[in-house]
Amino acid sequence: MSEHEYKPKSKVGQWFNDRLPLLTLANHLTDYPTPKNLNYWWTFGGILTFCLITQIITGLTLAMHYIAHADMAFESVEHIMRDVNYGWLIRYIHANGASMFFLAVYIHIFRSLFYGSYKSPREIIWILGIIIYLLMMAAAFMGYVLPWGQMSFWGATVITNLFSAIPLVGEGIVTWLWGGYSVDNPTLTRFFTLHYLIPFLILGLVVLHIWALHVPGNNNPVGIDIKKPSKDTVPFHPYIVIKDGFALLMFMIVFAFFVFYSPNILGHADNYIEANPMVTPAHIVPEWYLLPFYAILRSVPDKLLGVVAMLSAILILAVLPWLDTSKIRSAVFRPLYRQFYWILVADVLILGYVGAMPAEGLYLLIARVATAYYFLHFLVILPVLGFKEKTIPIPLSITEPVLGGNPNLAMAKQKESKIE
Amino acid sequence: MSEKKTKRRDFLFTATTAVGAVGAAAVVWPMIDQMNPDASVKALASTEVDVSSLNPGNTITVLWRGKPVFIRRRTQDEIDEARSVKMEDLIHPEKDEDRAKNPEWLVMLGVCTHLGCVPLNDKGDYNGWFCPCHGSHYDTSGRIRKGPAPWNMEIPKYEFVNANTIKIG
Numbered sequence: 001m002s003e004h005e006y007k008p009k010s011k012v013g014q015w016f017n018d019r020l021p022l023l024t025l026a027n028h029l030t031d032y033p034t035p036k037n038l039n040y041w042w043t044f045g046g047i048l049t050f051c052l053i054t055q056i057i058t059g060l061t062l063a064m065h066y067i068a069h070a071d072m073a074f075e076s077v078e079h080i081m082r083d084v085n086y087g088w089l090i091r092y093i094h095a096n097g098a099s100m101f102f103l104a105v106y107i108h109i110f111r112s113l114f115y116g117s118y119k120s121p122r123e124i125i126w127i128l129g130i131i132i133y134l135l136m137m138a139a140a141f142m143g144y145v146l147p148w149g150q151m152s153f154w155g156a157t158v159i160t161n162l163f164s165a166i167p168l169v170g171e172g173i174v175t176w177l178w179g180g181y182s183v184d185n186p187t188l189t190r191f192f193t194l195h196y197l198i199p200f201l202i203l204g205l206v207v208l209h210i211w212a213l214h215v216p217g218n219n220n221p222v223g224i225d226i227k228k229p230s231k232d233t234v235p236f237h238p239y240i241v242i243k244d245g246f247a248l249l250m251f252m253i254v255f256a257f258f259v260f261y262s263p264n265i266l267g268h269a270d271n272y273i274e275a276n277p278m279v280t281p282a283h284i285v286p287e288w289y290l291l292p293f294y295a296i297l298r299s300v301p302d303k304l305l306g307v308v309a310m311l312s313a314i315l316i317l318a319v320l321p322w323l324d325t326s327k328i329r330s331a332v333f334r335p336l337y338r339q340f341y342w343i344l345v346a347d348v349l350i351l352g353y354v355g356a357m358p359a360e361g362l363y364l365l366i367a368r369v370a371t372a373y374y375f376l377h378f379l380v381i382l383p384v385l386g387f388k389e390k391t392i393p394i395p396l397s398i399t400e401p402v403l404g405g406n407p408n409l410a411m412a413k414q415k416e417s418k419i420e
Numbered sequence: 421m422s423e424k425k426t427k428r429r430d431f432l433f434t435a436t437t438a439v440g441a442v443g444a445a446a447v448v449w450p451m452i453d454q455m456n457p458d459a460s461v462k463a464l465a466s467t468e469v470d471v472s473s474l475n476p477g478n479t480i481t482v483l484w485r486g487k488p489v490f491i492r493r494r495t496q497d498e499i500d501e502a503r504s505v506k507m508e509d510l511i512h513p514e515k516d517e518d519r520a521k522n523p524e525w526l527v528m529l530g531v532c533t534h535l536g537c538v539p540l541n542d543k544g545d546y547n548g549w550f551c552p553c554h555g556s557h558y559d560t561s562g563r564i565r566k567g568p569a570p571w572n573m574e575i576p577k578y579e580f581v582n583a584n585t586i587k588i589g
Binding site: 154157158159160161162164175176177178179180181182183184186190277278279280281282283284298300301302303304306358359360 | 452457458461481483487488534535536537538539551552553554555567568570
């Protein structure tokens, strides 16, 4: 931020800005030079900010009516649904908002994977993003426990029991997490506290995420470094604001469809049965956004190794900038990576599907193959591809392929010389 | 000037840091320990169960410390089956004689040792229990035979107060 370049027009503004340069910050955000070729896959950052704010506002209002006690939680949620004015609306927005949040974050992550946005000099942005993603999963999991239905209770039991896989201290850690010898009231109250806290941690990390983004500036579909500001950039306002706004409206249509027409389709009917520590539901499944990792957990026949595999599947993303050895960012110029990228997308979707199915027979076999491939992609294919792949020449600027009519540098040069 | 003449300062610095670290740890520990089971949770240590109505082949499930406990009155077939298994066939070798002191009565925590679900009665490949969550099979002694669970279902501390009453805990 170049504090000294911007001067507010009004005297009051100058007086204030000299003491707290908020107007300089606002000016930086509106003038922020953005690559002019950003496509709609780049609008999910704004959409995610919207999701976070929505969850915080609806969460705060729900907390005014919810009671975090094992004997009353289930009833208080029903009270919200039936008695509280617009309680049903607020709760359905909050519950489906979690799914929408994850939908947007997965698109955001896979956009990064396609266009190589995690590569130098954007590693810190990427790692902050992975931490945000981990916190989102923690918040979503604890939020799902709060209604104290059967899925809440048994989901909490299974997930907290993952820690019992740790040798020696595992059982002690689980007892400590529970505050008892099973998931019970102490567990519920602490989950409520943490569920309340985590969104604000995420908010802080989002500020850092955006701050780190504004140092090198946005990556772009061509994936090249650009001069800022230049012919290749447009100011954030109004160009990106309008584009983000339009995409957000489209997203909200999908969001509203779920809230108003099928508010329970992404949930599980068993969660409308109050928690019962004596009976496990016949078929426990986590929410859809955790299914790929659940499939990885179940595909390993050993308890500790299953947990290790599941955690590695997430944490491997944090070291991705160093696993991908290719200097070229955008998959547009990486013909082989582009194919492996889509195989990975399919692999994750398959893992998600088998994660929802019983862990036996053919499903288990598919889950094992897909798990193996997932790790193969990151640990073998990506590092090797960087050395072996013959990439397409990248253009020198965003404008060049447009003017030259071809992203291929040599051909663009040829055309230019012909014109001359 | 490059000589190390700052020994006294080094000592003060190290000593201050050490005392600070101990002080911080002393403050952090109560914050961590408050999450452990409190006195009221620990107070619910034992439960007495009347088992007089149980016929051979029946199981009742009771809640002890928030966890289900299976009390099964086993049939002679089940006892024979449990006692005839060779130790080398077991994932977690334990003799049935050690798990059920009184062979007719099997008292164990109804908690799958994989991830804590409640296994289903009279199900699975070994005529014992089957966990619906991730497919662990237990035999008629509650020992793990197949699936991801690492250990046999746990035997809690229990005793017969009289012929019809079991005290768990």
